[in-house]
Amino acid sequence: xxxxxxxxxxxxxxxxxxxxxxxxxxxxxxxxxxxxxxxxxxxxxxxxxxxxxxxxxxxxxxxxxxxxxxxxxxxxxxxxxxxxxxxxxxxxxxxxxxxxxxxxxxxxxxxxxxxxxxxxxxxxxxxxxxxxxxxxxxxxxxxxxxxxxxxxxxxxxxxxxxxxxxxxxxxxxxxxxxxxxxxxxxxxxxxxxxxxxxxxxxxxxxxxxxxxxxxxxxxxxxxxxxxxxxxxxxxxxxxxxxxxxxxxxxxxxxxxxxxxxxxxxxxxxxxxxxxxxxxxxxxxxxxxxxxxxxxxxxxxxxxxxxxxxxxxxxxxxxxxxxxxxxxxxxxxxxxxxxxxxxxxxxxxxxxxxxxxxxxxxxxxxxxxxxxxxxxxxxxxxxxxxxxxxxxxxxxxxxxxxxxxxxxxxxxxxxxxxxxxxxxxxxxxxxxxxxxxxxxxxxxxxxxxxxxxxxxxxxxxxxxxxxxxxxxxxxxxxxxxxxxxxxxxxxxxxxxxxxxxxxxxxxxxxxxxxxxxxxxxxxxxxxxxxxxxxxxxxxxxxxxxxxxxxxxxxxxxxxxxxxxxxxxxxxxxxxxxxxxxxxxxxxxxxxxxxxxxxxxxxxxxxxxxxxxxxxxxxxxxxxxxxxxxxxxxxxxxxxxxxxxxxxxxxxxxxxxxxxxxxxxxxxxxxxxxxxxxxxxxxxxxxxxxxxxxxxxxxxxxxxxxxxxxxxxxxxxxxxxxxxxxxxxxxxxxxxxxxxxxxxxxxxxxxxxxxxxxxxxxxxxxxxxxxxxxxxxxxxxxxxxxxxxxxxxxxxxxxxx
Ligand code: MIG
Numbered sequence: 131x132x133x134x135x136x137x138x139x140x141x142x143x144x145x146x147x148x149x150x151x152x153x154x155x156x157x158x159x160x161x162x163x164x165x166x167x168x169x170x171x172x173x174x175x176x177x178x179x180x181x182x183x184x185x186x187x188x189x190x191x192x193x194x195x196x197x198x199x200x201x202x203x204x205x206x207x208x209x210x211x212x213x214x215x216x217x218x219x220x221x222x223x224x225x226x227x228x229x230x231x232x233x234x235x236x237x238x239x240x241x242x243x244x245x246x247x248x249x250x251x252x253x254x255x256x257x258x259x260x261x262x263x264x265x266x267x268x269x270x271x272x273x274x275x276x277x278x279x280x281x282x283x284x285x286x287x288x289x290x291x292x293x294x295x296x297x298x299x300x301x302x303x304x305x306x307x308x309x310x311x312x313x314x315x316x317x318x319x320x321x322x323x324x325x326x327x328x329x330x331x332x333x334x335x336x337x338x339x340x341x342x343x344x345x346x347x348x349x350x351x352x353x354x355x356x357x358x359x360x361x362x363x364x365x366x367x368x369x370x371x372x373x374x375x376x377x378x379x380x381x382x383x384x385x386x387x388x389x390x391x392x393x394x395x396x397x398x399x400x401x402x403x404x405x406x407x408x409x410x411x412x413x414x415x416x417x418x419x420x421x422x423x424x425x426x427x428x429x430x431x432x433x434x435x436x437x438x439x440x441x442x443x444x445x446x447x448x449x450x451x452x453x454x455x456x457x458x459x460x461x462x463x464x465x466x467x468x469x470x471x472x473x474x475x476x477x478x479x480x481x482x483x484x485x486x487x488x489x490x491x492x493x494x495x496x497x498x499x500x501x502x503x504x505x506x507x508x509x510x511x512x513x514x515x516x517x518x519x520x521x522x523x524x525x526x527x528x529x530x531x532x533x534x535x536x537x538x539x540x541x542x543x544x545x546x547x548x549x550x551x552x553x554x555x556x557x558x559x560x561x562x563x564x565x566x567x568x569x570x571x572x573x574x575x576x577x578x579x580x581x582x583x584x585x586x587x588x589x590x591x592x593x594x595x596x597x598x599x600x601x602x603x604x605x606x607x608x609x610x611x612x613x614x615x616x617x618x619x620x621x622x623x624x625x626x627x628x629x630x631x632x633x634x635x636x637x638x639x640x641x642x643x644x645x646x647x648x649x650x651x652x653x654x655x656x657x658x659x660x661x662x663x664x665x666x667x668x669x670x671x672x673x674x675x676x677x678x679x680x681x682x683x684x685x686x687x688x689x690x691x692x693x694x695x696x697x698x699x700x701x702x703x704x705x706x707x708x709x710x711x712x713x714x715x716x717x718x719x720x721x722x723x724x725x726x727x728x729x730x731x732x733x734x735x736x737x738x739x740x741x742x743x744x745x746x747x748x749x750x751x752x753x754x755x756x757x758x759x760x761x762x763x764x765x766x767x768x769x770x771x772x773x774x775x776x777x778x779x780x781x782x783x784x785x786x787x788x789x790x791x792x793x794x795x796x797x798x799x800x801x802x803x804x805x806x807x808x809x810x811x812x813x814x815x816x817x818x819x820x821x822x823x824x825x826x827x828x829x830x831x832x833x834x835x836x837x838x839x840x841x842x843x844x845x846x847x848x849x850x851x852x853x854x855x856x857x858x859x860x861x862x863x864x865x866x867x868x869x870x871x872x873x874x875x876x877x878x879x880x881x882x883x884x885x886x887x888x889x890x891x892x893x894x895x896x897x898x899x900x901x902x903x904x905x906x907x908x909x910x911x912x913x914x915x916x917x918x919x920x921x922x923x924x925x926x927x928x929x
Pocket of ligand 1: 395396424425461535536597612613646671672673
C-alpha cells in the first residue's frame with residue numbers, strides 16, 4: 131500500500147524536456163528526452179484527455195468506464211508553438227504544455243487560469259510489480275472547493291481530505307471511513323466561480339488528496355497503470371457533471387415500479403412470512419412495489435437454486451405476489467459453492483470460467499456458501515454464460531429484478547477482505563492481476579447480470595441493483611450504499627452519499643432506510659423515510675439481527691408518517707420519472723447539491739444537508755432527535771413552503787418549523803408539479819386526471835413532464851408524451867402554455883390544476899382565447915380547476 135507521497139519519497143521520476151511533437155487529427159503527441167509521451171486528445175471543446183507513458187510507446191487502450199456512445203466532436207482545434215510552450219486551443223479552453231518539463235496549465239478563453247500542474251506528472255518505478263506508481267499534482271487556488279468521488283461518507287466538500295479508492299465490503303462503516311464500496315475517481319473543482327472536473331480513469335487502487343497534505347496542492351495517484359485522465363471544463367458544475375455522466379454513460383429508463391417503494395430484510399422466509407409482509411402493506415395502505423429475497427431463499431446459498439422447504443413453488447409464489455402488485459427481487463452473489471453435485475459449479479469448472487491464482491490453482495475463498503470459486507466477470511465469455519443463467523429465474527419463475535451483493539469482491543476470514551492480489555483476470559483480452567481488476571470486478575458482474583435479466587425480461591425492462599461499482603456502472607445497474615447503521619449520524623451520511631453519487635454519474639442510488647446494522651428508534655426510522663422517499667432508489671433494508679424494520683415494527687404515529695411520505699412519493703411519480711428521463715436523456719443528475727444548484731453563491735459551497743430533488747423541490751432532512759424544526763439555507767430565488775404554501779425569499783438561512791410528520795420542503799416559485807393519485811403500487815389505478823400544482827410566480831418559468839407506458843421499450847420508438855409548460859405570471863394575470871411532443875397518448879383526459887400563491891382574485895378564465903364558465907365560489911374554496919387536457923393556452927385573469 132502506498133502511503134508515502136512525493137514529498138517524502140525521493141525516488142520520483144519526472145518528464146524531462148519536450149523534444150518533439152506531432153499533431154494527428156484530434157490528438158497531439160509530445161515526446162520527451164526520457165521516453166515520456168503525453169498524448170492529448172480533444173474529445174469535445176470542453177473535454178480533453180491526457181494520457182502519459184514512460185516507456186516510449188503506449189499499451190493497448192482499453193477502458194471499462196467510457197461509454198462507447200458518448201458524444202464527441204469539437205468545433206475548433208488549433209495547435210501552436212511559442213517560445214516556452216505548446217498551446218492547444220478549442221472553442222472553450224486553451225491548454226499550455228511547457229517545453230522544459232511537460233507541465234500543463236489550462237485557461238478559459240478569457241485567460242482565466244482554471245487548472246495548473248504543481249509538480250505535474252511524475253512516477254516511481256515499481257520494483258515489486260513492474261510498471262509505475264503514477265502520480266499527479268496540481269496547484270490549488272485559495273478558496274478552491276472539491277466535490278464528487280462517489281460514495282465517500284464525509285462532508286460534500288472534500289477540501290482538506292485524503293481519500294482512497296479500493297472497493298471494500300465495509301460492514302457498519304463509520305462517517306469518514308475509507309475506503310468504501312464504490313470507486314468513482316472523478317472530482318469537481320470550483321474556484322473563482324468556475325468549475326472543472328477530473329476523471330482519473332485508472333482501476334488500480336487510487337488516492338486523492340485535496341489540500342490535506344499541503345495547503346495549496348491537490349494530487350492523485352495510482353498503484354499501477356497509466357496516468358490517464360480527462361479534464362472537463364465547466365464553467366458551470368452542470369456542464370462538468372453532464373459531460374462526465376455522458377462520457378461514462380447513462381442507464382436506460384427503469385420500469386416505473388422500480389421508482390416505487392421497496393421492502394427488504396435479511397431475510398424474508400419462508401413463503402408464509404413474505405406473504406404476511408405483503409398482506410400487511412396492503413392492509414395498512416402503505417404503497418409498496420417490490421419485495422426482496424436475501425440469501426436464505428437459496429439452497430445452502432448456492433446461486434440460482436431455491437430452498438424448497440421454505441419456498442416449495444417459487445413460480446406460484448411470485449405469480450401470487452404479482453397479482454397483488456408486488457415484484458420479487460432476488461439476491462445473487464458472485465461466490466459459487468465448491469460442490470461437485472452443483473451444476474453451476476460443474477459447468478464453470480468444465481468451461482474454465484473461475485478466476486485463477488498466479489501459479490494456476492483456482493482462487494478459493496470463503497463466503498456465505500463456504501469455500502467458493504469466483505467467476506471471472508472480466509472475461510466476455512464468462513459474462514455471456516452468467517447472463518444465460520438468469521433464464522429460469524426471470525423467464526420461468528417471473529423474478530423481476532436481481533440484487534448483486536458481495537461483489538467488491540468480498541471474502542470472509544481473510545485480513546484484506548478480498549482476493550489475493552496475484553489472482554489473474556482476463557480484463558477483456560488485456561490479462562492482468564487483481565491489482566488492476568479489483569475495482570472493476572463488481573461492475574462487470576452487474577453488467578453480466580443486467581444483460582441476463584434484460585434478455586429474459588424482454589419486452590419488459592430489467593431491474594438490477596449492485597453494491598460495488600466503478601465509474602460507468604450506472605449503464606447497467608442501480609446501487610445502494612451498503613451496510614450502514616441505524617444511527618442519526620448515518621442518516622446524515624446517507625443524505626450526503628446519495629447526493630454525491632448523483633453528481634458522480636450514478637444517480638439511481640439509495641441507502642438502507644432505517645439503517646442495516648442495529649435497530650432504529652421509531653423516530654429515527656420516520657426521519658429516514660422522510661428523506662428516503664426523496665432518493666432515486668427507495669428501499670428499507672435491515673440485517674434482521676435486532677428486530678424488525680417494517681413500518682409496523684414501530685408505533686402508530688410512525689406508521690402514519692411512513693404512509694404519508696411513501697404516498698407522497700407515489701403522488702410525485704411523474705415528477706420523479708421526469709427527472710429520471712432528464713438523467714438518461716441529458717445526463718442531468720436527479721439530486722442536486724446546493725452548490726450544483728447555485729455555485730455563484732458561496733453560501734452553498736460548504737452546505738451538506740439541503741438539496742434539490744429534480745429541478746424544483748428543495749428538501750432538507752431533519753437529522754436530530756426531538757426536533758421542532760431546524761435552521762437551513764434557502765438558495766436564492768423565491769420558494770413556497772410545501773406544507774403551508776407560504777412564500778419565502780431565498781439567499782439566506784432561516785429557521786423552519788416542522789412537526790414530526792413534516793420535514794422542510796419547498797417548491798420553487800413558477801413550478802408546475804405533476805402528481806398521480808396515491809396508488810398502492812404502480813399501475814394499480816386507472817385515473818382520468820393528472821394533477822398539476824401550479825406555484826404562481828411573477829415572471830416566466832418552464833416545467834416538463836415525461837410519461838410513457840411505464841415499462842417496455844416503445845418509448846424508444848417515439849411512444850412517449852412530453853409536456854412542456856411555460857407559465858407567465860403578471861400582477862393580475864397568469865398564463866399557462868402547453869406544448870406536447872411524442873406519440874404516446876396518456877390514459878387520462880383531464881388536468882386538475884391547483885393554483886398556489888395566486889396574488890389576485892380570479893375574474894375570468896380563458897382557454898385558447900375562449901372564456902369559460904366557472905363557478906367563482908367553488909374556485910375560491912379550492913383554488914382548482916378541472917379542464918380537458920387538450921389545450922394550448924390557459925389564461926387566468928384577475929380582478
Ligand atoms: O455478509 O446477504 O450489504 O444488504 O443483506 C453480508 C446478506 C451479506 C451484505 C449486504 C446486505 C445483505 C447481506 N450481505
